[in-house]
Amino acid sequence: MSKRLFNFCAGPAALPEAVLQTARDELTDWHGKGLSVMEMSHRSDEFVSIAEQAEQDLRDLLSIPSDYKVLFLQGGASQQFAQIPLNLLGEDGSADYIDTGIWSRKAIEEASRYGHINVAASAREYDYFAIPGQNEWQLSADAAYVHYTPNETIGGVEFNWIPEVGDKPLVADVSSDILSRPLDVSRFGLLYAGAQKNIGPSGLTVVIVRDDLLGKAHSKCPTMLDYSVAAQNGSMYNTPPTFAWYLSGLVFQWLKAQGGVEAMERINGAKQRKLYAAIDGSELYSNPINIADRSWMNIPFRLADDRLDKPFLVGAEERGLLNLKGHRSVGGMRASIYNAVPEAAVDALVAYMAEFEKQHG
Incomplete structure (x- = not known):
């Protein structure tokens, strides 16, 4: 397989x-x-x-x-x-x-x-x-x-x-x-x-x-x-x-x-906290949503320079991180981290984001 x-x-x-x-x-x-x-x-x-x-x-x-x-x-x-x-x-x-x-x-x-x-x-x-x-x-x-x-x-x-x-x-x-x-x-x-x-x-x-x-x-x-x-x-x-x-x-x-929705709450909570922490702790990435109203499932983020969007997406795909392009109406990036997206996926994305920022920040 x-x-x-x-x-x-x-x-x-x-x-x-x-x-x-x-x-x-x-x-x-x-x-x-x-x-x-x-x-x-x-x-x-x-x-x-x-x-x-x-x-x-x-x-x-x-x-x-x-x-x-x-x-x-x-x-x-x-x-x-x-x-x-x-x-x-x-x-x-x-x-x-x-x-x-x-x-x-x-x-x-x-x-x-x-x-x-x-x-x-x-x-x-x-x-x-x-x-x-x-x-x-x-x-x-x-x-x-x-x-x-x-x-x-x-x-x-x-x-x-x-x-x-x-x-x-x-x-x-x-x-x-x-x-x-x-x-x-x-x-x-x-x-x-x-x-x-x-x-x-x-x-x-x-x-x-x-x-x-x-x-x-x-x-x-x-x-x-x-x-x-x-x-x-x-x-x-x-x-x-x-x-x-x-x-x-x-x-x-x-x-x-997996333990039902109670278990998914713990897993999803960990996933979204990791990704928002990576965005908020960065000079390159940003999320405009009021912190109390941020989504657990769909996390949009933008790069400080839109010209970096394409190389970011190319690099992501090279690392097996798929479908991160934001919706056409808002642009930028979007990571949807539904139940079936494992925590390892978020870890891999966060690691790539840090690597990309070192190269382009």
């Missing part, structure tokens, strides 16, 4: 090597059944057992209460930008949204097609380098729900606290920080996450929705987008992304074997 390199991609992101090896071993013959998971009927006993185990493992990892449905859907988190208002706004409703970066703004823009959206707070006045404190929020009395993006994958800002919104359902896009540390699901009405960062491969979206929020879809909501329909059909109203579901289940098993 060829050598695995260190992958800092923001998504589709690194998967645990042990998961890939299991998938490889089972690729053509799953558990002696003589066929691949990709070839199974989604209604077969074999695949239903895979799906049910994946759901139970996710419930165990996040301690999901029994009055929440776990849905395995398609369309990515971006489809949820429309699916959420179609299911929760009703016929002529309004909702509060918090603007902290590119992904929350995309959610706001899409939701605005289906009802009145109140931007209750924005990080714009902080140049999106800090999270507006809740004392700055202007929440509506009649909002059907409050939506926010706990971790902005591109900008690198993250809520390190859960908002208090009274009796309004709190809705969160947890695509890039789910399973990275413990999360009190009971504080939310709905959580959603594209899989391709901390869950599994692209093609799957997980939605965790409280039972009392089902059955409120707009009369024109497409059947395929109605959470109630998905829940009533075990996420199999149509053929689901079976292989992505299976691989995500393997990731959940791997996470449990």
Whole structure:
């Protein structure tokens, strides 16, 4: 087997090597059944057992209460930008949204097609380098729900606290920080996450929705987008992304074997502290984010001279440090250090950064 390199991609992101090896071993013959998971009927006993185990493992990892449905859907988190208002706004409703970066703004823009959206707070006045404190929020009395993006994958800002919104359902896009540390699901009405960062491969979206929020879809909501329909059909109203579901289940098993989200919190905490320390202790690298609002998962940094960006990336690839180029909208560098990125990867990156600074600082 060829050598695995260190992958800092923001998504589709690194998967645990042990998961890939299991998938490889089972690729053509799953558990002696003589066929691949990709070839199974989604209604077969074999695949239903895979799906049910994946759901139970996710419930165990996040301690999901029994009055929440776990849905395995398609369309990515971006489809949820429309699916959420179609299911929760009703016929002529309004909702509060918090603007902290590119992904929350995309959610706001899409939701605005289906009802009145109140931007209750924005990080714009902080140049999106800090999270507006809740004392700055202007929440509506009649909002059907409050939506926010706990971790902005591109900008690198993250809520390190859960908002208090009274009796309004709190809705969160947890695509890039789910399973990275413990999360009190009971504080939310709905959580959603594209899989391709901390869950599994692209093609799957997980939605965790409280039972009392089902059955409120707009009369024109497409059947395929109605959470109630998905829940009533075990996420199999149509053929689901079976292989992505299976691989995500393997990731959940791997996470449990590591010690669950509590263990990941310790590991991820160590990783992000090492990398931020390297950036903050440097004359060449910088991170503009307010320290209290820094992301654990997506760490952007810039070099003091943009002309050094290209040689930095070339040198990184030569050392097996992949996908460090920042998002095209912000430039610079970005290291995404999700669960499957080992601490050794961060150690290697920090060592290279120090070496590069000695040469070019």
